[in-house]
Amino acid sequence: MKKILIVLGVCSVIMACNSAEKSESTEDTTAAVEQVAIDTSAAPVAPASSGSAKGEQLISGSDCLTCHKVDTKIVGPSYVDVANKYEASEANIEMLAGKIINGGSGSWGEIPMAPHAALSTDDAKEMVKYILSLKTK
Numbered sequence: 001m002k003k004i005l006i007v008l009g010v011c012s013v014i015m016a017c018n019s020a021e022k023s024e025s026t027e028d029t030t031a032a033v034e035q036v037a038i039d040t041s042a043a044p045v046a047p048a049s050s051g052s053a054k055g056e057q058l059i060s061g062s063d064c065l066t067c068h069k070v071d072t073k074i075v076g077p078s079y080v081d082v083a084n085k086y087e088a089s090e091a092n093i094e095m096l097a098g099k100i101i102n103g104g105s106g107s108w109g110e111i112p113m114a115p116h117a118a119l120s121t122d123d124a125k126e127m128v129k130y131i132l133s134l135k136t137k
């Protein structure tokens with residue numbers, strides 16, 4: 001339940017830009033979530049060209065957003081911070097995909113990231129490509 005609330009929160013932030021006139025009612029928020037889940041390419045956070053829409057979709061479908069937001073640190077670093085820290089090289093994509101699958105700690109602080117052993121390497125790499133496409137500097 002907590003996770004759903006956080007996901008709703010993230011979605012309402014994402015949707016705020018293009019549906020500001022929408023009321024805060026639960027039904028509207030639910031509709032917004034469905035829209036994000038079905039058509040992630042419509043989300044304004046998706047970068048126009050360099051990003052991986054598939055990676056973004058995989059992230060929305062996993063538990064990542066419980067600990068990560070695009071531009072705000074929660075439990076884990078914001079994706080923008082991660083993107084700004086690493087060059088989008090093949091080596092870094094492999095390394096970060098490995099961290100998502102196996103878990104990791106020490107790059108951003110004491111709190112470890114939980115492993116995601118069920119993810120395939122290809123899916124984890126798509127997620128990393130999407131994250132690294134959020135680079136702002």
Ligand code: HEC
Pocket residue numbers: 059062063064065066067068075076077082096099100104105106107108109110111112113114116127128131
């Ligand atoms: C339980 C909370 C939690 C969840 C769930 C979580 N993360 Fe993390 N993540 C963290 C923390 C904490 C760190 C910082 C780890 C460190 O300091 O090395 C982190 C770090 C990262 C990093 C940067 C790793 C590095 O070495 O710089 C990436 C990329 C990342 N997470 C992606 C994801 C993705 C993709 C998912 C979903 C599949 C996910 N995370 C789910 C907590 C989480």
